[in-house]
Amino acid sequence: MDIExxxxxxxxxxxxxxRLCELLIKRCESLTSISLLTTKAANQASFEEQSGKLNExxxxxxxxxxxxxxxxxxxxxxxxEIRIVPSxxxxxxxxxxxxxxxxxxxxxIGQYDFDLRPCxxxxxxxxxx
Numbered sequence: 300m301d302i303e304x305x306x307x308x309x310x311x312x313x314x315x316x317x318r319l320c321e322l323l324i325k326r327c328e329s330l331t332s333i334s335l336l337t338t339k340a341a342n343q344a345s346f347e348e349q350s351g352k353l354n355e356x357x358x359x360x361x362x363x364x365x366x367x368x369x370x371x372x373x374x375x376x377x378x379x380e381i382r383i384v385p386s387x388x389x390x391x392x393x394x395x396x397x398x399x400x401x402x403x404x405x406x407x408i409g410q411y412d413f414d415l416r417p418c419x420x421x422x423x424x425x426x427x428x
Contacts, residue, residue: 300333301382304395307337308345313352315396320356324364332367339372387428394421
């Protein structure tokens with residue numbers, strides 16, 4: 300599984316990536332590796348937080364699910380796509396994984412169940428090679 304999204308930098312974006320990983324664990328029984336290509340956070344302190352969270356996820360995936368997470372950084376990445384390598388499916392999401400509107404409150408519907416949270420406007424294209 301190859302994922303390219305330049306905006307996996309700050310906490311809520313990393314949480315969106317985490318939710319995708321959870322979905323993949325539940326739905327892709329033969330998944331052994333995930334490759335993430337993203338961009339570095341704007342400053343050193345933010346990058347340390349970003350890489351720390353991604354390393355924590357990497358460790359958890361490896362230890363508890365035998366899935367390898369490879370994270371690489373690009374200085375010029377712009378487009379967003381998910382490639383499911385063995386099957387040839389390509390998913391292009393205009394906004395990347397950052398598609399949900401924020402919940403307006405800590406105890407509101409949609410805070411935890413994203414099926415109940417409104418999405419931002421985006422285009423999703425799905426291709427089969």
